[in-house]
Amino acid sequence: MVQEQAERASAQTAGLPPDLEIETRAAELRSQLQKASYAYYVLDAPELPDSVYDRLYRELQTLEDQYPGLQTSDSPTQRVGAEPAEQFTSVRHNIPLYSLENAFDTEEYLDWQARWQRLEPDVGETTAVAELKIDGNALALTYENGMLIRGVTRGDGIAGEDITQNVRTIRTIPLRLHIENGQAPPPVVEVRGEAFLPLDVFDDINQKRQAEGTALFANPRNAAAGTLRQLDAKIVAERQLDFFAYTVLMPEGTGDLDAPTTQWTALDLLQTLRFRVNPHRKLCQRAAEVASYYDEWEEKRHDLPYLTDGVVVKLDSFELQDRLGFTNKFPRWAIALKYPAEEVPTTLNKITVQVGRTGAITPVAELSPVQLAGTTVSRATLHNADRLIELDLHLGDTVVVRKAGEIIPEVVRVLSDLRPKGAKAYQLPTNCPVCDQPVVKPEGEAVTRCVNQSCPAILSGSLRHWASRDALDISGLGERLVQSWIDQSVVTSIADLYDLTLEDLLPLERMGKQLANKLLQAIALSKQKPWAKVLYGLGIRLVGSTNAQILANRFPSVAMLAAADESVIAQIYGIGPEIAQSVRQWFQLPANQQLIARLEAAGLQLEATPQKIDQRPQPLMGKSFVLTGTLPTLKRAEAKAQIQAAGGRVSGAPSAKTDYVVVGENAGSKQAKADELGLKQLTEAELIELLSSS
Known part of the structure; x- marks a missing residue:
């Protein structure tokens, strides 16, 4: 079927609309793939083998390539596809996204209950919904007529950053609301929830960063926040963020849906709309049930595949919520019942040093064993020399230890008042503890390294x-x-x-x-294994698997990369000067040159296969373009492809970093912005002339 559809599409005259059969097939494929994606990512109950999903995905992609008019914003092919953003814009929330007041034990929870009951003395105890508080990053998602149009961070609660391009990569966020039986969707729906990194994904990311010689993320929450603010959505997609929805707002009517009247029914509606909702929620009739739920999850939370740092309690009735309203900071009808941060004191017995693949020297505290977050901890990371200076560690010190992100034990602080008399301050060794060669600390870096490649x-x-x-x-x-x-x-x-x-x-x-x-x-x-894999395997500092693929595409042989000028490497989009310097320094070392010669003699793939080599000149390398208006002969996609083939990149909107704006008929606001910024503007003819230059 895939080949038949592709052949039929290829035979069509460019620009003609698809026939009804092809439109129907594309709609069927979108529906099937959306259903399969929901089953896989949200329900954790795959319905299609990966090979079948991939085949259907390729069929839809082929049809959309042949007939761009078939492409819809909710198509599974459109989760990642936009050019990297130049920057994020600030967007005012339709409804303020308030943070929650905190309580740190059940007594403070009862105080909160007493406060709202004084405002509503006739209510007494009432039903509340207890949900696990996910340690992630709040997002507000806006859907218009059922389609996702915007994803915004919390920011200051009044305005956040528009990160729609990144939100679209999160597989547990539907691009279209699932509304059954042809019912009309609400004009506007706002869904709020928490984006987070599962613990196994966080661990994988840090392992890769360690292998690449880059700084580790301290915890999943920080990693998720950093991921959401990536300008390149492809990087966001690689990091596999997840999402739990926790409330739904319909400010302009409900369409054919019944509006929820309680928090519990709102969670049910979110599931119907095919959002992922945390299954560990409870409808509590009394404060005692909330306390029981809180106590139950204080221990059980350590077995979850994600971090939770407390329990969120919301009064169930939306009518009561409306009556209680907000303070100037918090909603009166909800509270976060937090678990105390688990930190324990112990004794620092000694400090050992680990040497990593890139030569990074990592000091590790050897401790008297203590119980921490359900496990016995006897070692904790001290990160680097700068952290050692900051802590001012002495052997025999009493130190406070916690789990960074409840995963990696780390020393938080020293209780210096308990320091033994005569305790000696620790100094990082000046020689590698493994090979005894001198270590170095490059200027501007926190990491001390062994540079002996024979270590x-x-x-x-x-x-x-x-x-x-x-x-x-x-x-x-x-x-x-x-x-x-x-x-x-x-x-x-x-x-x-x-x-x-x-x-x-x-x-x-x-x-x-x-x-x-x-x-x-x-x-x-x-x-x-292909050249890109070999390049990644060489372990050049800062060159991860993605950067290795970029470099292999631009330099299709080891000889070309080894001979490349550092400034040329630095101009490649996604690489930059720091990686370029690392690559150049690596190839300049005689030991590495000998290694390449031996690998070549052994038969490793040190150049791309012929069909992958693109030796066309790249006159637009490092140049940024914006396309606007209708061009006389080139379609927008054709112009974009030609610019990219010549080494340039195409952005969605003009900025101070844009080199050229290609202007056609009916250019509109982008041309006006180009005028305002004083950017160089090109006609189609001038673009073609630029493309043909060498």
Whole structure:
């Protein structure tokens, strides 16, 4: 069916509308894919195998490419597709997005209840909804006639940042409200909820950042906040944010829907509209039930796949909520019943130092074991030398420890009044604890590094990174085996892997013939991995998997990248001067040049396959364009494609960073903005001339 539809579409004359059969098929595909996505991401009950979903997705994508008029804003193909934003704009909330008053125990909760009851003395105890308080970032989503048109951060509660492009990447946020039986959607619906990072996703992100030599996120909440403010939606999509909806507002009527009258029915409606709603909610008749719910989840929350730092309690009746209204800061009808931050004191016995793949020196506190957030903690990160200076640690100090994001134990502060007499201040070693070579602290960086590429610790990290799934994917080459091979001098370089034979491996401890053959086969298969994977596997500092792909696309061979001028690399969109400097420095080291030569001799893929190589000149490299109006001969998509093929990038709106605005008929506000900013304006003919320059 996919091939048949594509052939039929290809045979159409450009610009003609699709026939009814193709329109119907596109609508069917959108509906099926939306249903499958809801089942997978929200219900956690997949209905389609991945291969079937991918096939249907490609069919829809083919139809939309052939007939742009078929493309709708709620199409699954449109979750990620916009150009990176230049900046975020401030948007005033339709209804203020208030934060909640906090209570830190059930006694303070009862005080809050007494306060609102004084305003409504005839109500007494009433039904309330208890929900887990997700430790994330509040969002306000606006739907017009059922379609998502805007996603805004909380900001100061009065206005937030318009991050619609990023919100569209979150799979648990529907692009279109699910309203059954052809009913009319409300003119305007505002849904509010919390965007967050699941703990396993957060852990994966930090592992990758550590492998890339970049700073780790302190906790999932900060990581989610940083993700939401990324200007490139593709990066947001990669980080797999999730979303729980917790309220719905209909300021301009309800269409054919019945408006909820309580918080409980609002949550039910959100589920009907195909939002993800936290399942661990409870309808409580009395304060004692709220207290029981709060106590129950104080321990159980540690088993959840996301962070929660308390319980939100809302009076169930919307009518009562309206009567109670707001203070100048908070709603009177809701409160956040927070769990106390879990921090415990313990004794600092010693400080050890770990050396990572990039040579980063990380001090680690060795502590007297304590119970923290349900686990026994005896070690905690101290991050870097700057943090050591800030803490002013002395051996024997009493330190306060907490779990950063309830995951990574860290030392928060020192109780210096309890410091033993004669305690010695700790100094980070000036030599690497593994290879004993001098360490360095580059200017402007917080991280101290070992720069000896022969250091066993760096070699161990490099080998594990090379074998990782996102790099060369050498199955079976795990941490223990790598360390064993290093200890026995079986390998002293990544390239040594490709010289190993069965005779080399069989004498090793716990190495049978079957395991040895499997490892050799996995190593041999890694030679088929594409150039971008090899580049990522080299472990160049700051070059993650995405940057490696960008560089491999621009420089389709290792020779081209090694010879590239730093300024040329820095101009590539998404790279910049810091990564360019790191790449250039890496290729200048003789040891790395020898490594490349050995990998090439071993048969690794150090250039892209011929069909992927694009050697056309790129006269527009680093230039930014905006297209506006109707061009005489080129369609907007064609002009955009030609600009991008020549190395330029196309943005949605003019800014001070825009180099050229290409102007056609009926240009409108973008041309006016270009005039205001004094930007260079081009006709289509001038654009074509620019494209043809070399």
